[in-house]
Each structure stands twice: as structure tokens, then as C-alpha cells.
Amino acid sequence: MIFGYNVEKIRKDFPVLSKKIIYFDNACMSLKPLSVINKLNEYYNEYTACAGRSSHSFAERVETEVEKARQEVGKLINSKHSSEVIFTRNTTESINLIANSLGLEKGDEVIITDKEHNSNLIPWLKLKKEKGIVVKIAExxxxxxxxxxxxxxLITDKTKFVSVVHVSNLDGVENPIKEISKITHKNNALLMVDGAQSIPHTEVDVRKLDIDFLCFSGHKMLGPTGTGVLYGKKELLEKLNQFIVGGETVIDSNYNDYKVENIPMKFEAGLQDYAGIIGFGEAVRYLRKIGINNIKKHELKINSLITESLSDLIEEGKINIIGPKEVEKRSGIFSFNIKGMDCHNVAKMLESSKKIMTRSGMHCVHSWFNKKGINGSVRVSAYLYNTEQEAITFAEEVRKIVKIV
Ligand SMILES: Cc1ncc(COP(=O)(O)O)c(C=O)c1O
Structure with a gap:
């Protein structure tokens, strides 16, 4: 029992749950609470305008609301200044911004892991092709x-940058960021953390972990689609080259030159998704009210129930788990295959029998699956609104599928 955690009360905040679905695809995208949907509507109904340009009252309201959202996100990750929070469209854009702004040159080394999402693999492979940087893979x-x-x-004096996933979307394994950070900094390199799967589910303190850059997405943490964050230490962001430039990224310009804006605007080019950003701030407010640690404990409880309910089939080798057997090492993710069954068929059967929504395939970690020679997996990912009954129903349905193979 998690003190004060009332899943039935939480569920009432999510209108789409009235469709009687069992939603286990949270690592891909979370559902949205009514307060976030209302906040989006509030922008469109009450003060739809742009920030930083006009000086009328709608524009001022947008600026105030965007700044509140920035501060809310800053508090969530314990940034020192709210200006260290740059709004982007998603984790992918945040990673691309950094990869393209570091000024890496031929022979510079970047270290990633063998479990990166394509979003933290392809930008580096592109630089390898185009600039001749060296990409090293930590096994x-x-x-x-x-x-x-x-x-x-793998670290050498040529290593300029380390970019690692915090919690893997493949299997839920959390990487030891504090230790990675110490080793990286001892070797005079910089560290970026892909927090797409950690920020929604686990407390992250950028100062305690000494993270230089952190990327995450709003849509996986109750926020609107098309919202993301790049956090960076102030002194680093100030030195960093711009990536996309244009309106809002400059203080002044003439036909020959321009004067770069301060952070965060330096990196927020063109008209922003104000409704999305403001809605994202509301999502963070909601999560902080429930408590990220409470959510983490709840997800582990759901995953433990699934893992225990299927333990005999796992022991017999009829179900194969991707990642460690121990549930404590997989947070809220149960990624699996049924022996002799295609993962997509399993996912379809789960939905057609009991409206259980999961993700099947390679989860954008093609490199890992290709190396292992596995076609993909079915991934269950829990969040704050999943119930113990849903975990039991899922395990019962899997058992039925195993029987017919
Ligand atoms: C670990 C990880 N990194 C990056 C991403 C990319 O996120 P987005 O598509 O929001 O940019 C995802 C999305 O699933 C992810 O799980």
C-alpha cells in the first residue's frame, strides 16, 4: 500500500479511460488528464496570442503562462535557473539540437550505449558519415x-561527448548516471542523458547527478504531443552554437550581421507551441502533486504482479523476458515474447480479446534487436492509472495465448 495513493481517484481524471480500455502503452505515449486538456483549451479560448512580440494583454498572459511552465519543469528536475529549460518539440529534437551545436570535428569521439533509441543513435551516425566523428558503443x-x-x-582523451539513455524503453533498465557522470567529467568530456523514459517515472535531480544536458518529451508524461525539453547547464548553453535560427533567436540584426538572444530564447526559434508548452506545465504540476516516487512504486507493483503471475511460464521458457529477470531492475516495463508466436500477433490478440493496448515490434531500438537476431517484442509499460486488476487480466490473457501455441 502506497500511503495516500488512490488509483481509482486518479483514473477519474483521465476521460479516455471511460472507453474501458486497458492502456499498457505508456512508454510510447501517456494518456492525458482533464486538467491538461482544459489548460490547452484555456489558451485557445481565453488568450490565444504569441509571446515575446506584441505588448497587448493576451501576449502578456501567454508570456506569464509559458514562464510558469518553464519554472514548473525546472523544479521537477531541480535546475538552478528556469532559463536552463529550453522548450523543443520532443526528445529527438533536443538531441539533434545538441548533436548539431557542439561543433564536433573529424576524429572527435562520442560514446553511446548498445541500447539507444534511434533518436540517440542516428544523429551521431549522421555526424560520423558527414563529419568523420567516431561513435563508440558501450556494450x-x-x-x-x-x-x-x-x-x-572506451573513454580516451579524444572523447568529447557521452550520450546515454537513462531508463531504457527496451526493457526498463535504469543506467547508473551518477557513476557515468563522474567518469565522463574525470575525462573532461560532457554528458547528455536521454531522459525520455526516466523523467515521467523517476525523480531526477540534474544537480545531484551532475548532468550537463538532459532531454525528454511531454507526451510521455501526461503532456500534449509535440512538446519536449532540452535542459542544459547555463554556462554550457551560453557557449553553445545555435541550431535553428530566425525570429526570436536574435536581439537585433542588419543586412550583414545579427546579435544572438540570451537563453532560453536563443534556442527557441519561430512561433512556439504555446498551448502545448502551457499544457505541459500543467502536466508537470499534476505529476508533482501525485509524487513521482509514488508513481514509481505503483508501477513496480503492477510489473511485479505481472511477472509473478507469469513466473511458471517464464521458468518453463514459454515466455522470454527482454532484459533482466528481476522485476526491480525493469521498473514499469515488461517486454516479452511468447515462444513460437509473432509479437505483432500477440499484441493484436490482446487487444481483440480484452482491449489491452501494448506496443509490439522493435520499439525504435532496431540496432539491439538486429544484433540479437530477434524480430521484436511485446512491450507492456505501466503508469500511474493502471490497476492490479488490469495486470491480472493481462496475465490471464497471455496464459490463454500460450495454451493455443
Ligand atoms: C528512450 C527514448 N529516447 C527517445 C525517444 C524519442 O522520443 P520522441 O519521439 O518523443 O522524440 C523515446 C521514445 O519512445 C524513448 O523511449
Missing amino acids: SNKDNTFNLENFER
Whole structure:
């Protein structure tokens, strides 16, 4: 029992749950509470305008609301200044912004892991092709957990940048960011963390972990689609080159030159998704009210119930879990295959029998699946509104599918 955690009360905040679905695709996209939907409507109904340009009262209101959202996000990750929070469209855009602004040159080394989402693999491979940077891949342990020795062995005096996933969308494994950060900084390199799967589910303090850059997406944490964040230490963001430039990114310009804006606007080019940003701020407010730690404990409870309910089939090898066997190492993710069954068929059967929505396929981690020679997996990912009964129903349905193979 998590003190004060009332899942039935929480569920009432999510209008789409009235459709009697079992929504287990949260690592892809979370559902949205009514307060976030209302906040989006508030912008469109009451003060639809742009910030930073006009000086009328609608524009002033937008600026105030955007700044409130920025501060809310800053508090969530414990940034020192709210200006260290840059709004982007998603994690992918945040990573691309950094990859294209660092000024990496031929021979510079970047280290990533063997479990990166395409969003934290392709931008580096592109720089490898176009600029001749060296991309090094830190191999995980056999059970898919992080191997610090392998990582440390890869670092050299040519290593300029380390970019690692915090919690894997493949299997839910959390990487030891504090240790990675120490090793990275000891070697005079910079660290970026892909927090797409950690920020929605686990408390992250950028100062305690000494993270230089952090990227995450609003749509996975109750926020609107098309909203994301790039956090960066102030002194680093100030030195960093701009990526996309134009309106709002400059203080002044003439036909020959321009004067760059201060952070955060330096990186927020063109008209922003104000409704989305303001809605994102509301999502963070909602999550902080429930408590990220409470949510984390709740998800682990759901995943434990699923894992225990299917333990005999796992032991018999009829179900194969991606990642470590121990549920505590997989947070809210249960990624699996049924022996002899295609993952997409399993996902379809789960939906047609009990409206259970999961994700099937390679989850944008093609590199890992291709290396292992596996066609994909079915991924269940829990969030704050999933119930124990849903976990039991899911396990019962999986058992039925195993029987007919
Ligand atoms: C670990 C991880 N990184 C990056 C991404 C990309 O996020 P987005 O599509 O919001 O840019 C995802 C999305 O699933 C993810 O799970």
C-alpha cells in the first residue's frame, strides 16, 4: 500500500479511460488528464496570442503562462535557473539540437550505449558519415544492465561527448548516471542523458547527478504531443552554437550581421507551441502533486504482479523476458515474447480479446534487436492509472495465448 495513493481517484481524471480500455502503452505515449486538456483549451479560448512580440494583454498572459511552465519543469528536475529549460518539440529534437551545436570535428569521439533509441543513435551516425566523428558503443552486460568497466575502457582523451539513455524503453533498465557522470567529467568530456523514459517515472535531480544536458518529451508524461525539453547547464548553453535560427533567436540584426538572444530564447526559434508548452506545465504540476516516487512504486507493483503471475511460464521458457529477470531492475516495463508466436500477433490478440493496448515490434531500438537476431517484442509499460486488476487480466490473457501455441 502506497500511503495516500488512490488509483481509482486518479483514473477519474483521465476521460479516455471511460472507453474501458486497458492502456499498457505508456512508454510510447501517456494518456492525458482533464486538467491538461482544459489548460490547452484555456489558451485557445481565453488568450490565444504569441509571446515575446506584441505588448497587448493576451501576449502578456501567454508570456506569464509559458514562464510558469518553464519554472514548473525546472523544479521537477531541480535546475538552478528556469532559463536552463529550453522548450523543443520532443526528445529527438533536443538531441539533434545538441548533436548539431557542439561543433564536433573529424576524429572527435562520442560514446553511446548498445541500447539507444534511434533518436540517440542516428544523429551521431549522421555526424560520423558527414563529419568523420567516431561513435563508440558501450556494450551492456549479458542481462542488459550497464557495464561500467566496458564504458570506462572506451573513454580516451579524444572523447568529447557521452550520450546515454537513462531508463531504457527496451526493457526498463535504469543506467547508473551518477557513476557515468563522474567518469565522463574525470575525462573532461560532457554528458547528455536521454531522459525520455526516466523523467515521467523517476525523480531526477540534474544537480545531484551532475548532468550537463538532459532531454525528454511531454507526451510521455501526461503532456500534449509535440512538446519536449532540452535542459542544459547555463554556462554550457551560453557557449553553445545555435541550431535553428530566425525570429526570436536574435536581439537585433542588419543586412550583414545579427546579435544572438540570451537563453532560453536563443534556442527557441519561430512561433512556439504555446498551448502545448502551457499544457505541459500543467502536466508537470499534476505529476508533482501525485509524487513521482509514488508513481514509481505503483508501477513496480503492477510489473511485479505481472511477472509473478507469469513466473511458471517464464521458468518453463514459454515466455522470454527482454532484459533482466528481476522485476526491480525493469521498473514499469515488461517486454516479452511468447515462444513460437509473432509479437505483432500477440499484441493484436490482446487487444481483440480484452482491449489491452501494448506496443509490439522493435520499439525504435532496431540496432539491439538486429544484433540479437530477434524480430521484436511485446512491450507492456505501466503508469500511474493502471490497476492490479488490469495486470491480472493481462496475465490471464497471455496464459490463454500460450495454451493455443
Ligand atoms: C528512450 C527514448 N529516447 C527517445 C525517444 C524519442 O522520443 P520522441 O519521439 O518523443 O522524440 C523515446 C521514445 O519512445 C524513448 O523511449
